[in-house]
Amino acid sequence: MSTYPKVNETKELIKQLVSIPSPSGNTTKVIQFVEEFLKDLQVETKRNRKGGLIATLPGTNEEEHRMLTAHVDTLGAMVKEVKSNGRLRLDLIGGFKYNAIEGEYCEIHTSSGKVFTGTILMHQTSVHVYKEAGDAKRNQENMEVRIDAKVENAEDIRKLGIEVGDFVSFDPRVQFADNGFIKSRHLDDKASVAILLQLIKRVKEEKLTLPYTTHFLISNNEEIGYGGNSNVTPETIEYLAVDMGAMGDGQSTDEFTVSICVKDASGPYHYGLRKHLVQLAEKNKIGYKLDIYPYYGSDASAAIRSGHDIIHGLIGPGIDSSHAYERTHEESLHHTEQLVYEYVKSEIVSY
Structure with a gap:
């Protein structure tokens, strides 16, 4: 107690x-x-x-x-660009660095009220494909949102109702440890x-x-x-x-x-x-x-x-x-x- x-x-x-x-x-x-x-x-x-x-x-x-x-x-982000590869480019809200959100689960909140889940990743994530996966800069150009939906191009994304200016929030992953520590975004x-x-x-x-x-x-x-x-x-x-x-x-x-x-x-x-x-x-x-x-x-x-x-x-x-x-x-x-x-x-x- x-x-x-x-x-x-x-x-x-x-x-x-x-x-x-x-x-x-x-x-x-x-x-x-x-x-x-x-x-x-x-x-x-x-x-x-x-x-x-x-x-x-x-x-x-x-x-x-x-x-x-x-x-x-x-902190959070906005959709900066609906990319031709079926992913999203972000623009950050607040003072933090892209490396702080690499691999984080997120939600995309559309203006119509729909919510889609996704993951924030480097474009060059797969070490089996990208030789520079570990060295590439964590920045707006290289990082993107992988949406949990069947999308292959920008048109597919827009059919979901996702557009530039939609807000992106990060999964807080809140946890309470038995010894009194509290972890969360x-x-x-x-x-x-x-x-x-x-x-x-x-x-x-x-x-x-x-x-x-x-x-x-x-x-x-x-x-x-x-x-x-x-x-x-x-x-x-x-x-x-x-x-x-x-x-x-x-x-x-x-x-x-x-x-x-x-x-x-x-x-x-x-x-x-x-x-x-x-x-x-x-x-x-x-x-x-x-x-x-x-x-x-x-x-x-x-x-x-x-x-x-x-x-x-x-x-x-x-x-x-x-x-x-x-x-x-x-x-x-x-x-x-x-x-x-x-x-x-x-x-x-x-x-």
């Missing part, structure tokens, strides 16, 4: 979220899922014109607000969405009144740079993005603590808010790591760039192999859940 309260609920929510295809630009179904989840908690929501979802919990102080955000949009950032939904549920169940009116933005365009750059109320003082912590050489982030980002490609996050988060973690015995993410931007940095006069921060569970087949651990989920919980109950510090 897990040592972490309700972690199995969070994991099940992650499984449900990652199983709903939602590449940036095609996120209606996952937003509907989140909307229904919050409706069951009797939390009122509204959608912005970009298709994101905003939930608000009234607080004691209605003159000063907080905003927390996580994003449901994921799109933990960035559906793990954080699950954490925020669990936070809202906990606040409702405990009948807490937060010190400040707090908005939760479930954004749907973060992977392409502008998910959380709007709908920030003029009363908002602090804006906290909950997104994945990046792991790799030279990083301190791991899969067992909450990562507090001090700087990413957009520059430093607010020093005072960062110190406040650290103090909350230490006071409540929450495992954390401070880190810099060198090639990264968040909804919070998008909001800053849009000109909002806010104090911005970024935290999240540590995710290994970001933008590929990702992994985290339930300990990291637990520490992140605890930090956001303590944060929304805390007073805004005079920075």
